[in-house]
Amino acid sequence: MELPEVNETAEEHGCSSEKPSKEMLSCKIYKSGFSFQNFIQELENSSKLAIGKDLKFGGLSRSRIARGCVTYEINGHDHQKKLKEKGLFASNPDLRGTKNDKYSSPYDTIGHGTHVAAIAAGNHVENASYFSYAQGTASGIAPHSHIAMYKAAWEEGVYSSDVIAAIDQAVRDGVDVISLSLGLSTDDGLENDPIAVAAFAAVQRGVFVVASGGNDGPYYWSLINGAPWIMTVGAGTMGREFRGILTLGNGVSFSFPSLFPGEFPSVPFPVTYAESCNAGNNSLVNRIIVCNEENVNIRSKLQQAKSTGANAVVLLTDKLLAAQDTVKFGFPVAFISSKHQETIKNYASSNENNATAKLEFHKTVTGTKPAPEVDSYSSRGPFTSFPQILKPDILAPGTLILSAWPPAKPVTTGTRARPLFSGFNLLTGTSMASPHVAGVAALIKQVHKDWSPSAIKSAIMTTALALDNPLAVGAGHVSTERVLNPGLIYDTSPQDFINFLCHEVKQSRKLINIITRSNISDACRNPSPYLNYPSIIAYFNSDQNGPKIMRRTLTNVGGAMRSYSVRVRGLKGINVSVEPKRLMFSKKNEKQSYTVRLESQSALRGDVVYGVLSWVDDEDAKFVVSCPVVATSLVQES
Numbered sequence: 001m002e003l004p005e006v007n008e009t010a011e012e013h014g015c016s017s018e019k020p021s022k023e024m025l026s027c028k029i030y031k032s033g034f035s036f037q038n039f040i041q042e043l044e045n046s047s048k049l050a051i052g053k054d055l056k057f058g059g060l061s062r063s064r065i066a067r068g069c070v071t072y073e074i075n076g077h078d079h080q081k082k083l084k085e086k087g088l089f090a091s092n093p094d095l096r097g098t099k100n101d102k103y104s105s106p107y108d109t110i111g112h113g114t115h116v117a118a119i120a121a122g123n124h125v126e127n128a129s130y131f132s133y134a135q136g137t138a139s140g141i142a143p144h145s146h147i148a149m150y151k152a153a154w155e156e157g158v159y160s161s162d163v164i165a166a167i168d169q170a171v172r173d174g175v176d177v178i179s180l181s182l183g184l185s186t187d188d189g190l191e192n193d194p195i196a197v198a199a200f201a202a203v204q205r206g207v208f209v210v211a212s213g214g215n216d217g218p219y220y221w222s223l224i225n226g227a228p229w230i231m232t233v234g235a236g237t238m239g240r241e242f243r244g245i246l247t248l249g250n251g252v253s254f255s256f257p258s259l260f261p262g263e264f265p266s267v268p269f270p271v272t273y274a275e276s277c278n279a280g281n282n283s284l285v286n287r288i289i290v291c292n293e294e295n296v297n298i299r300s301k302l303q304q305a306k307s308t309g310a311n312a313v314v315l316l317t318d319k320l321l322a323a324q325d326t327v328k329f330g331f332p333v334a335f336i337s338s339k340h341q342e343t344i345k346n347y348a349s350s351n352e353n354n355a356t357a358k359l360e361f362h363k364t365v366t367g368t369k370p371a372p373e374v375d376s377y378s379s380r381g382p383f384t385s386f387p388q389i390l391k392p393d394i395l396a397p398g399t400l401i402l403s404a405w406p407p408a409k410p411v412t413t414g415t416r417a418r419p420l421f422s423g424f425n426l427l428t429g430t431s432m433a434s435p436h437v438a439g440v441a442a443l444i445k446q447v448h449k450d451w452s453p454s455a456i457k458s459a460i461m462t463t464a465l466a467l468d469n470p471l472a473v474g475a476g477h478v479s480t481e482r483v484l485n486p487g488l489i490y491d492t493s494p495q496d497f498i499n500f501l502c503h504e505v506k507q508s509r510k511l512i513n514i515i516t517r518s519n520i521s522d523a524c525r526n527p528s529p530y531l532n533y534p535s536i537i538a539y540f541n542s543d544q545n546g547p548k549i550m551r552r553t554l555t556n557v558g559g560a561m562r563s564y565s566v567r568v569r570g571l572k573g574i575n576v577s578v579e580p581k582r583l584m585f586s587k588k589n590e591k592q593s594y595t596v597r598l599e600s601q602s603a604l605r606g607d608v609v610y611g612v613l614s615w616v617d618d619e620d621a622k623f624v625v626s627c628p629v630v631a632t633s634l635v636q637e638s
Helices: 034-044 112-121 160-172 194-204 298-307 323-329 338-350 430-447 453-462 494-503 505-516
Strands: 064-069 072-074 077-079 125-130 133-138 146-150 157-159 177-181 208-212 231-236 240-248 253-257 269-273 288-292 312-317 333-337 356-366 394-397 401-404 424-427 536-539 548-556 562-570 574-579 582-585 591-600 608-617 624-632
Touching: 112 146, 112 177, 112 401, 112 424, 112 430, 125 401, 125 424, 133 240, 133 356, 133 401, 133 424, 146 160, 157 160, 160 177, 160 194, 177 194, 177 430, 194 208, 194 494, 194 505, 208 430, 208 453, 231 430, 240 323, 240 333, 253 323, 253 333, 269 338, 288 298, 288 338, 298 312, 298 323, 312 338, 323 333, 333 338, 394 430, 430 453, 453 624, 494 505, 536 548, 536 591, 548 624, 562 574, 562 624, 574 608, 582 591, 591 624
Parallel strands: 064 146, 064 177, 177 208, 208 231, 231 394, 269 288, 288 312, 312 333, 536 624
Antiparallel strands: 072 077, 125 133, 240 253, 240 356, 269 356, 401 424, 548 591, 562 582, 562 608, 574 591, 608 624
């Protein structure tokens, strides 16, 4: 059975098929983001949208989002590639002077950049889908933003100097937000992390920088992009699954994960149990065959099945396979748990001449639980190069995200290895999570033009939906319900970061020299053991068993005459004291400080104890300003 070829043209998606000019980069791009649609609509109907008067588009002012896209998607997951020091042309002199459009054109030849850019700021589109999966009206998070895309990834590799050049150019171009779906795995300290250094320069100039936290979970210490001036994003689920249904002739049905892209007749076919998918058995032609996985290569097993002339395969397996695993085979297959083996086998065997089965694909199930929750691949903190700050900062949707795709770039292959094309693709990774937060940051910037990058970060973190285990989710899942009006913010200046680094001078001397362009004595005149960060982490182990004291300062952005009372939840086995217990604000932008003391009652039970410290508005609880707190005995492996 041959899959239909889907070859939608660029024109069908609102983009010219000609070589893209600078203006063409604003053509329509889209993303499925139902959890944010009400928020986007609220802002579109608001009178607070017009900012960034130096840049006009379509009669409305736009905030600018820079896209740096340097990871690659493999079988539905993206993987960080190691950055090389020299740039593409410096590392490959034979490419100099080449007229190959792959290098000279801004056109996306990989697809990853288009996908993440559309998540952040794609336009609205109806009937978006991946071969009928996730069908509906789609939109990026900030669809009125201007996207500036900087090509910094090549098939030959990813080069740190190209990434730094892209960040520097974005800053010169006046962007408001830089989103980096890229990564550098290094244990050599921030001073040897070019992304961290370049990001600090951007933050110094008022640019909000957000980056993916990596896809090496679920292990502690696996996180990347954890510099305190970067907003680090983990990836979670969306409460949505893509499935198929197997229905036996006796009416018994089984649901299974599937992203099979082709059309398959939704009618009963004869079904046969063939334990080993026996090749050469002519009796299996035009049938659905049921096989056992038998701990052999699944692809080989399916090749056997295809060679029999079967229409489809039901593979009984104990392997935990996700929907995206079904895409790569180019053949109709249903992965069913082997616990159902006897039910299916008995039906097919006892009704050998009359047994039938029906397969249905393209099913989208919403409202699945639990959701949102962190996905297993999302990297966990602490951040090896700077464990003094709790990371990641936030969780955002990252699993099987529908977004735009270059129409000329195949999304997968069908039967007979023929490429299949679509204007949309479903990808998974923290690369997909980061642009969700970038879009939210752009919308905050549209409303609060004068807010610093740290103020924007604070608004996102303190209004998040708190979840278990902050070393996986940070402050929790990003929420748009109160993010435009958080009440209080933890603001931090670039100099505050330097002062904090100066306190850790033995670890950070080279870094301070690099980011301040001055010597230690000049840069470190006011070292501080505290950083005004909207999260807290304290280490209790054999070397650090004494009380831990943290100081934080809140700025009132919720209006005059407000008072807040402290509330602490969780942190079992930890004595927590906060002083003062009540903060009084008499005017907007007034600052008030508090101190937190954490003391372990005994040796920590387990590696991580977590809780939440919140400041609650005394008047009507309109504002709840939350800060995740972690006490841990984790020790970094040498």
